[in-house]
Amino acid sequence: MPPAIICSVLLNTGIHLQVDSHLREVLIWRGRPSLGEPKQMKAAVFSSTHTQPQLFLHVEDVPRPRLEAGHLLLRVVACGVCRTDLHIVEGDLPPLRPRLTPGHQIVGEVIEGATLELPAGTRVGVSWMGGVDGDCPYCRRGMENLCDKPTFTGYTVDGGYAEYVLVRADFVFRLPPGLDDAHVAPLLCAGIIGFRSLRIAGVEKGERVGLFGFGSSASLAIAILQSWKCEVYVVTRGESHRKRAASLGATWVGKEDEMPPVTLDRAITFAPSGKVVVSALASLRKGGVVAINAIHLDHMPAFDYDKLLWGERQIRSVANMTRQDARDFLRIAHDLHIRPNTTIFALDDANKALLAVKEETEQGSVVIVP
Numbered sequence: 488m489p490p491a492i493i494c495s496v497l498l499n500t501g502i503h504l505q506v507d508s509h510l511r512e513v514l515i516w517r518g519r520p521s522l523g524e525p526k527q528m529k530a531a532v533f534s535s536t537h538t539q540p541q542l543f544l545h546v547e548d549v550p551r552p553r554l555e556a557g558h559l560l561l562r563v564v565a566c567g568v569c570r571t572d573l574h575i576v577e578g579d580l581p582p583l584r585p586r587l588t589p590g591h592q593i594v595g596e597v598i599e600g601a602t603l604e605l606p607a608g609t610r611v612g613v614s615w616m617g618g619v620d621g622d623c624p625y626c627r628r629g630m631e632n633l634c635d636k637p638t639f640t641g642y643t644v645d646g647g648y649a650e651y652v653l654v655r656a657d658f659v660f661r662l663p664p665g666l667d668d669a670h671v672a673p674l675l676c677a678g679i680i681g682f683r684s685l686r687i688a689g690v691e692k693g694e695r696v697g698l699f700g701f702g703s704s705a706s707l708a709i710a711i712l713q714s715w716k717c718e719v720y721v722v723t724r725g726e727s728h729r730k731r732a733a734s735l736g737a738t739w740v741g742k743e744d745e746m747p748p749v750t751l752d753r754a755i756t757f758a759p760s761g762k763v764v765v766s767a768l769a770s771l772r773k774g775g776v777v778a779i780n781a782i783h784l785d786h787m788p789a790f791d792y793d794k795l796l797w798g799e800r801q802i803r804s805v806a807n808m809t810r811q812d813a814r815d816f817l818r819i820a821h822d823l824h825i826r827p828n829t830t831i832f833a834l835d836d837a838n839k840a841l842l843a844v845k846e847e848t849e850q851g852s853v854v855i856v857p
Contacts (some may be wrong), residue, residue, distance in 0.1 A: 526550070526551040527548045527549065527550060527551060528548070528549060528550075528551040528649060528650040528651050529546060529547070529548060529549075529649065529650050529834060529857065530546070530547065530548075530549045530588045530645070530648060530649035530650070531544040531545070531546050531588060531589070531590075531648035531649065531834060531837035531838075531855075532544060532545050532546075532547055532549065532586055532587070532588055533575065533576050533586070533587045533588070533589055534585065534586055535582035535584070535585050535586075535587075536585070537576075541838065541842060542838055543576035543577070543838055543841055544576065544589075544648070544837045544838055544841070546834060546835050546837060549588075549649075551650075551651050552645070552651060552652065552653035553653075554599045554600050554653070555653065557655060557656055557657070558600055558653050558654060558655055558656055559597050559599065559600040559601075559605065559611075559653070559654055559655075559656045559659060560597075560598055560599035560600055560651060560652075560653055561593070561595030561596060561597060561598065561611065561613070561651065561652050561653075561654060561659075562595055562596045562598050562650065562651055563593060563594070563595050563647050563649055563650055563651060563652055563857050564594050564595060564596060564610075564668045564856070564857070565593075565594040565668040565669050565671075565672040565854050565855070565856050566590040566592055566593050566594070566646070566647035566648055566672060566854065566855045566856075566857075567590075567592030567672035567673040567675060567676065567677065567703075567852055567853070567854050567855075568590075568592075568832075568840045568841060568843075568844050568852075568853040568854065568855060569591060569592055569615075569676050569677060569703075569844075570702065570703075570759070570844055571591070571615070571642075571676070571782050572589045572590065572591070572641065572841065572844075573841055573844055573845055574759075574782060574783050575587070575589055575641070575642060576589065576841060577845075579759075579783045580642070580782070580783060583642060583643055584643075587641070587642070587645060587646075588641065588645040588646055588647075588648050588649050588652075589641040589642070589646050589648050590640070590641045590646035590647035590648040590649070590652075590855070591613065591614060591615045591617070591639070591640035591641040591642070591646050591647065591675075591676055592612075592613075592614065592647070592672045592673060592674075592675040592676045592677070592854075593612065593613035593614075593640070593646065593647035593652060593654070593672070593675065594610065594611075594612055594662065594668045594671055594672050594675070595610075595611060595612075595613065595647070595652060595654075596608055596609065596610055596611075597609045597611060598651075600656060602656065605656065605659070605661075609661065610661075610662050610668075611659040611660060611661060611662060612659065612660045612661075612662050612671065612672075612674075612675045612813075612817070613640055613647065613652070613654050613658065613659055613660075613675065614640065614658075614660075614675045614676050614679055614808065614813055615639055615640055615641075615642075615676050615680075615807060615808065616631070616632065616637065616638075616639070616640070616658060616807050616808060616809070616810070617637075617638040617639055617640035617643070617644055617654060617655060617658055618637065618638030618655045618657075618658055619631045619634035619636070619637055619638070620634055620635065620636040620637075623635040623636060630809075631809050631810070632683075632806055632807040632808055632809050632812075633806060633807070637807070638655070638658075640654070647855075648834065648837050648855060649834075649857065650834070650857045658810065660675075660810075660813050660814065660817060662817070663817060663818075663820070663821035665821055665824070666820070666821070666826070668856075669829050669831055669854045669856065670826055670827055670829055672829075672852075672854045673703055673707070673827045673829065673851075673852035673854065674707065674816070674817065674820050674825065674827070675813075677702075677703040677704040677707055677827075677852060678704070678707040678708075678816055678820060678825070678827075679808045679812055679813050679816045679817075680704060680780060680805065680807075680808055681704040681705065681707050681708035681711075681755075681757075681780065682707075682708065682711060682812060682815070682816040682819070683805055683808045683809075683812045683816075684704075684708065684755045684778045684780040684805045685708060685711060685712070685753075685755070685778075686812070687776075687778040687803050687805050688753040688754070688755055688776045688777070688778035688803070689753065689776055690712070690715065690717065690752075690753050691715075691752075692715045692716055692717065693715070693716050693717060694717050694718075694752035694753060695717070695718045695720065695747075695749055695750070695751050695752050695753075696712055696717045696718070696719055696720070696751065696752065696753045696754065696755070697719075697720045697721075697722065697747055697751045697753070697754035697755070697767060697770055698719060698720070698721045698722070698723075698732075698737075698754075698755055698757065699721075699722045699723070699754060699755070699756040699757065699758060699763050699764075699766065699767045700722075700723050700724075700728075700756060700757030700758035700763065701721050701723040701725075701728040701729070701731060701732045701757070702728070702757055702847070703827065703851060703852040703853075704757055704780060705721070705723075705732075705755070705757045706731060706732075706735065706827065706828075706851060706852075707820075707825060707827055708755070709721075709732070709735050709736070709737065710735070710823055710825050711819060711823070713736060714819075714823055718738040718749075719736075719737045719738050720737070720738055720739045720740075720741075720747040720748075720749070720751060720770075721737045721739070721740045721741070722740075722741050722742070722743060722745060722746075722747065722766070722767075723740075723742075723743065723758075724742065724743040724758075725847050727847070727850060728847070729741075729742070731828075731850055731851070743763075743766075746766070746769065746770055747770050750770065750771065750772040750775075751767075751770045751771055751772065751775060752771075752772060752775055753771075753775060753776050753777075753778070754767035754768075754770060754771060754775070754776070754777045754778070755767075755777070755778045755779075755780055756777060756778070756779050756780060756781065757780050757781070758781070759781045759783050759784055759785060760784065760785055761784045761785060761786045761787035761788055762788055764777060764779055764784070764787065764802065765787075765788055765790045765795065768790065768795045768796065768800065768802065769794075769795055771800050773798035773799060773800065774798065774799050774800065775800050775801070776800070776801045776802075776803060777800075777801070777802050777803070778803050778804075778805050779802065779803070779804045779805060780805045781805075827851050827852045828850050828851025828852065829851055829852050829853070829854045830843065830849040830850070830851065830852070830853050830854070831854055831855075831856055832853065832854070832855050832856070833855070833856065833857075834855055834856070834857045836855075837855055840853050840854075840855050
């Protein structure tokens, strides 16, 4: 009797069908077909009870995630380091889990959960928005970035400072082929959120736009502004950042206590400082907008309403991003050949990578490669 021929099919629902062609039986179960012990992987883990300054993470062996319905298991090939990661490990954002693997600018390859749209080996990107409930009032209005029950990659669920990561299949993005892994990683949050900030500020072609702070996100936004024929005025405290802004063609670059030489139509603040927001507001024309690109501010100082806000000036916060923001920005980044400067750190050096972001010692973006 010939041996039975067995095939397995993984459906989008996470149901596996195993068909024995000799016995003509169908066995159905959910989850991964292997019932053995989970494989191990290396990950950088943050503990909410950590007390050692500058030693935010411990690199250790942990179980590799098990595949779940509607998800993909990715092999991480690069993960950008974002200032939001620093806010998490320094306690500016409240801990939501006792143990967490940060990282939300993930470039990965599909290894489990493949679909017709995303076959095994597909290179995809993952960002901060890792999922939404799809049914809250904001999701129904097309404002998924404000979802009442969001999933945040590397905050409410484990992220990409690891060798593997589990992500929702409907919150990944095919990546353009023209960018290598290390250079596309910073685009997946710093780039997308900078692009959304321009949208929130209502930037129009040919306007005068101020960028207050010039880290990774601002350095990616400037290329889009230049493609829109905007004049770009940069105010930032770091000398290396001022040099970087000048090298990228900013119209004018000044120190943190200097004001742009012209009145601005729009301004985007990237520094987590309320004082910077007030400085940006003081530079606006009537009817202008300040967009705050920060998930956390130290405080918002008092300011003179009559001089700074009256005249229909606006202050708007930038909260997360939508999947459409991501798709639109990645297309623009590909068309404009945006190539961020990057500095690479090994996963074992994840703490050094975070300190590089904190102390602003690197030009451009910081990326971890497992």
